[in-house]
Amino acid sequence: xxxxxxxxxxxxxxxxxxxxxxxxxxxxxxxxxxxxxxxxxxxxxxxxxxxxxxxxxxxxxxxxxxxxxxxxxxxxxxxxxxxxxxxxxxxxxxxxxxxxxxxxxxxxxxxxxxxxxxxxxxxxxxxxxxxxxxxxxxxxxxxxxxxxxxxxxxxxxxxxxxxxxxxxxxxxxxxxxxxxxxxxxxxxxxxxxxxxxxxxxxxxxxxxxxxxxxxxxxxxxxxxxxxxxxxxxxxxxxxxxxxxxxxxxxxxxxxxxxxxxxxxxxxxxxxxxxxxxx
Amino acid sequence: xxxxxxxxxxxxxxxxxxxxxxxxxxxxxxxxxxxxxxxxxxxxxxxxxxxxxxxxxxxxxxxxxxxxxxxxxxxxxxxxxxxxxxxxxxxxxxxxxxxxxxxxxxxxxxxxxxxxxxxxxxxxxxxxxxxxxxxxxxxxxxxxxxxxxxxxxxxxxxxxxxxxxxxxxxxxxxxxxxxxxxxxxxxxxxxxxxxxxxxxxxxxxxxxxxxxxxxxxxxxxxxxxxxxxxxxxxxxxxxxxxxxxxxxxxxxxxxxxxxxxxxxxxxxxxxxxxxxxxxxxxxxxxxxxxxxxxxxxxxxxxxxxxxxxxxxxxxxxxxxxxxxxxxxxxxxxxxxxxxxxxxxxxxxxxxxxxxxxxx
Numbered sequence: 206x207x208x209x210x211x212x213x214x215x216x217x218x219x220x221x222x223x224x225x226x227x228x229x230x231x232x233x234x235x236x237x238x239x240x241x242x243x244x245x246x247x248x249x250x251x252x253x254x255x256x257x258x259x260x261x262x263x264x265x266x267x268x269x270x271x272x273x274x275x276x277x278x279x280x281x282x283x284x285x286x287x288x289x290x291x292x293x294x295x296x297x298x299x300x301x302x303x304x305x306x307x308x309x310x311x312x313x314x315x316x317x318x319x320x321x322x323x324x325x326x327x328x329x330x331x332x333x334x335x336x337x338x339x340x341x342x343x344x345x346x347x348x349x350x351x352x353x354x355x356x357x358x359x360x361x362x363x364x365x366x367x368x369x370x371x372x373x374x375x376x377x378x379x380x381x382x383x384x385x386x387x388x389x390x391x392x393x394x395x396x397x398x399x400x401x402x403x404x405x406x407x408x409x410x411x412x413x414x415x416x417x418x419x420x421x422x423x424x425x426x427x428x429x430x431x432x433x434x435x436x437x438x439x440x441x442x443x444x445x446x447x448x449x450x451x452x453x454x455x456x457x458x459x460x461x462x463x464x465x466x467x468x469x470x471x472x473x474x475x476x477x478x479x480x481x482x483x
Numbered sequence: 484x485x486x487x488x489x490x491x492x493x494x495x496x497x498x499x500x501x502x503x504x505x506x507x508x509x510x511x512x513x514x515x516x517x518x519x520x521x522x523x524x525x526x527x528x529x530x531x532x533x534x535x536x537x538x539x540x541x542x543x544x545x546x547x548x549x550x551x552x553x554x555x556x557x558x559x560x561x562x563x564x565x566x567x568x569x570x571x572x573x574x575x576x577x578x579x580x581x582x583x584x585x586x587x588x589x590x591x592x593x594x595x596x597x598x599x600x601x602x603x604x605x606x607x608x609x610x611x612x613x614x615x616x617x618x619x620x621x622x623x624x625x626x627x628x629x630x631x632x633x634x635x636x637x638x639x640x641x642x643x644x645x646x647x648x649x650x651x652x653x654x655x656x657x658x659x660x661x662x663x664x665x666x667x668x669x670x671x672x673x674x675x676x677x678x679x680x681x682x683x684x685x686x687x688x689x690x691x692x693x694x695x696x697x698x699x700x701x702x703x704x705x706x707x708x709x710x711x712x713x714x715x716x717x718x719x720x721x722x723x724x725x726x727x728x729x730x731x732x733x734x735x736x737x738x739x740x741x742x743x744x745x746x747x748x749x750x751x752x753x754x755x756x757x758x759x760x761x762x763x764x765x766x767x768x769x770x771x772x773x774x775x776x777x778x779x780x781x782x783x784x785x786x787x788x789x790x791x792x793x794x795x796x797x798x799x800x801x802x803x804x805x806x807x808x809x810x811x812x813x814x815x816x817x818x819x820x821x822x823x824x825x826x827x828x829x830x831x832x833x834x835x836x837x838x839x840x841x842x
Contacts, residue, residue: 235522242703327817342719344708347522348529349701351708353717360715362699368809375812399817459719461733465676465816469667476826478665478833 231387231421236347239387239421243343244457245449247336247429250291252323254405255445256300257293264288264404265318278318288404294336294445300407306438313406321404325472326464328359328376330400331393331415332431332445340452342459350382350389355459363391371395374411391417410437425451518745518775523704525742526775531810532803535605535696537562540689540799542618542626549614559607566606570599603694609801611782619689619799628761628797635792639762646671647759649682649689664829667822672757674822676815677734679713682760684735686718686751686769687785687799697810698803700773707740707747714815720749727753732765734758747773764791779805 231239253264263275263286279286302310313320323329329337339355350363363382371379374397382391398411418430427449434442474480518526537559542548550558608615618626631639650671663669673680681691688711690696699710707720720738727737737753749771756765767789776782784800787793 328814344701344703346703351701360717376814473667473823473826
């Protein structure tokens with residue numbers, strides 16, 4: 206009888222476990238914290254547009270006789286310049302813009318070629334830096350957590366002790382991190398109003414406050430969430446989430462992408478002594 | 484920059500004066516320091532370091548290798564006084580500089596620029612083995628970088644209008660070679676926000692003698708990352724790895740590390756031909772050695788090997804003291820109005836000159 210009860214309980218436990226698998230427990234760093242070290246990359250279309258979107262002919266458009274066509278400045282890129290479709294990373298669908306902010310986004314879209322900070326290789330801000338289509342590397346030791354991003358050589362040092370309010374606004378903000386169980390929670394503020402969320406003109410003000418959550422949910426996956434609060438632009442806080450994947454190449458590593466050099470002709474070429482054809 | 488140049492000139496003069504004082508006796512070797520360990524058992528080099536120092540890369544002509552404590556203290560007091568005086572608030576009576584500048588030179592010259600409030604050029608001499616050093620270069624023993632080979636001098640001359648990674652942000656009007664403003668590529672890397680000036684990112688990592696001298700080391704089992712304050716450049720050193728193929732070139736070179744007991748040894752090759760530290764060739768090899776020598780400092784030593792440029796390898800070293808300071812964002816390119824205006828200014832000057840000729 207006794208053994209039958211044990212058997213029953215065991216079977217029940219197995220059955221329950223099969224229904225709700227135990228949450229993934231990440232390999233541990235020497236200090237017992239989940240180990241986030243590695244070279245990671247988002248694999249999505251969020252940098253084109255964080256909202257769900259259909260494919261578009263180009264990032265810069267103009268009206269055509271039967272609908273939008275690529276703007277003259279990007280025409281020659283052909284299919285290479287098209288926007289791939291994406292299911293979006295914003296929870297609950299569309300962004301809760303205030304009406305006047307929605308108008309500003311439209312203006313951003315219309316002026317994308319001159320307005321998107323990515324075009325000038327400016328620092329991408331947070332969370333955009335996470336899904337720029339380049340790998341980034343997390344360095345985690347018992348005394349520091351630091352991320353180096355390949356795109357524009359952007360960097361973030363996660364303060365493990367709150368240094369107090371950010372002394373000045375910045376492009377990448379001030380990041381303060383703490384562990385909540387399996388999750389690294391990073392509170393980021395002190396932003397300027399110069400960065401965007403994507404190439405679709407989604408934007409924020411200098412009141413932006415981002416809370417990021419990094420959770421290992423598999424041997425080669427971090428589930429990334431970012432809660433965005435900006436009362437000047439949005440009617441309520443909203444959340445984006447996406448998996449980050451570990452780069453699998455044996456020789457995976459960050460390489461140079463100093464795009465500052467690549468935009469010199471665009472930004473300063475007209476001031477050469479002998480300007481090239483523009 | 485004017486401040487820096489004047490300080491260096493003053494320093495050189497003072498050092499020359501102290502020449503007659505006999506060399507300080509070397510202190511007896513203390514028991515080697517054993518650094519705290521990371522979980523994988525290697526010395527823990529992590530932390531924030533402030534590299535600012537008064538010790539120049541090369542020993543001023545005729546000076547001895549080390550200062551006595553008294554000599555150093557006197558020089559350091561002089562610098563502190565200068566810094567205090569030049570850092571004072573500008574009074575309301577100050578008038579605008581004369582048209583065309585006041586004739587002074589350097590990045591802050593001509594029409595005035597930073598006063599000392601904004602600068603952090605260093606306040607003390609680097610101390611290695613208890614010696615207050617007068618140069619970072621220790622080999623050759625005269626504390627001077629060896630002569631360049633004739634071929635290297637020729638090469639450097641031919642590319643004079645492409646500034647090297649150790650260049651300061653700007654050279655003085657009149658000292659710049661003809662054509663220096665023709666293209667953005669002819670401006671110093673610091674002015675273009677591609678690397679910090681003065682070889683601050685390195686390798687070899689040098690003090691800027693100006694400001695923004697912080698460097699952060701983060702260390703994991705497989706990597707050592709060195710962040711340079713200017714221009715948020717993170718050099719990622721892969722431990723016990725292989726160099727990239729020669730076809731892949733990097734602004735800060737390709738760095739591979741290994742441990743030799745208490746010391747992290749880093750070999751860097753594969754530089755771009757745009758970096759060109761002190762006009763070196765792109766085949767320059769830098770060997771760096773990082774050793775914790777005290778609870779609050781590490782010793783940084785580097786050897787430069789580039790037979791295409793110098794007839795012999797040369798070595799320098801200095802102490803990196805730990806600091807509690809934070810690195811704040813050094814967003815350079817994002818507000819680089821200067822580069823555009825420098826080029827526009829040159830075009831304007833040419834247009835004005837052409838018009839004058841016509842008249």
